[in-house]
Amino acid sequence: MTSVESDDWLSTLARERADLDRSTTADRVADKLRDSVLAGDIKPGRQLNEKALGEALRVSRNTLREAFRLLTHERLLVHEYSKGVFVRVPEVADIRDLYAARRIIECGAVRCWDRAPEAIRQAVRDAVALGVGQRERDDWPGVGTANVKFHQAVTALAGSSRLDEEMRRLLAELRLAFVVMGDSRMFYEDYLTLNEEMISHLDAGRVEEAEQAMLRYLDRAEEHLATGLRDR
Amino acid sequence: MTSVESDDWLSTLARERADLDRSTTADRVADKLRDSVLAGDIKPGRQLNEKALGEALRVSRNTLREAFRLLTHERLLVHEYSKGVFVRVPEVADIRDLYAARRIIECGAVRCWDRAPEAIRQAVRDAVALGVGQRERDDWPGVGTANVKFHQAVTALAGSSRLDEEMRRLLAELRLAFVVMGDSRMFYEDYLTLNEEMISHLDAGRVEEAEQAMLRYLDRAEEHLATGLRDR
């Protein structure tokens, strides 16, 4: 073997090293809580009692509080001093704020289409195709998660892992709103056709039109969530 | 007094209520550490020993670890499992990533100029004026902080507190890079003229030109930082 090959091995292993580093128990507790919150098992507004939860999960209060802090940072929980942590109750103002951010990030990302590496563009196409497949088998929750994948892939076009991370947080917070209003399937149907429109625009080099389609999508989704949240 | 006045009092107090809520000691410790890191007192790469720091700051290890967690989320510290936390060493790749995000956010925010409330647009003008004043009295660090204010004000044009928060984090992380390379004053001079150009474009309704100026600014700043970091 040549030394070049050997170096290649080393760099590959170095890249996978992160997987080896076990996560802290706080991280795993946070994962479990995040699932429970996003699945709607713990309803928005509900307080998370440190003692009770700590005993249930068999972790100490300190570790649990670290997990709380993680989820507070993700805006899934809110922390009130000397009162405790609560599952966030999404307000209409939050939706407005959130979609203002999405408009900036996702429309900006769409404009990066021509500059983005082919692999990432392909990921966008794949996400749309996945959604279409799920629709054909009437798997509407599947269409929903494919939609999330689509928007994450679009964000990746910008080429910033920091933006990707922020979008991950924004989308998780959005799912909270879906939890309180219960998502309708007609909704996703609507979204999917807009995604298909976007990808056809992009593949034809009509970046400007794709951005307009994204803007329409965001406007419509925002209004749907805002009204749904107002009279829930 | 009328009931309207009374309501006004209440809403004012409600807004200031956050100031009354004392923060946790972890928050205050994090503030202190953040200042030390951004002032360059604790150099990038240096490890933060839990026991020593805890004794110096008179807080328990648990509380200190809470503060570490906060600053790790802000990307000022990095955490390696079973090894401890270290002040982040900014890499060129970080700069690239960071400026890709800034391009999306700040250029997108500039496009919101016409839709933004007048008060926020005025804040942008004020930030430029402040920088001009500081330049006249040769206060170059002052010009630097005015420049940060300018970019925060521009971000606020988008109308999303979540984006504002993200920009706050991005700018703090950027200051880390300045810490390791030592900021030059010629640099800020250059920036300030670009800011003046932007504001004149905006006041004349030439949003498109202002966005181009922002893009030029970001390109130039990124290159300056990347090269300065490579051969530090």
Added chain:
DNA sequence: GTGTGCAGATTGTTGAACAATCCTGCAATG
């Protein structure tokens, strides 16, 4: 009904303790 004060519950913070892991230096091996 409004305000006051007390008791119980919950959170904020600390310090100690032990297990798990990492780092360092040194000896042994080839």
Added chain:
DNA sequence: CATTGCAGGATTGTTCAACAATCTGCACAC
């Protein structure tokens, strides 16, 4: 000389128990 193996010390990961500070709810007085 380079590498490996190993012991010992130092540091981190995690838990627990305790106390102070704060909040909440309820009874009571006016």
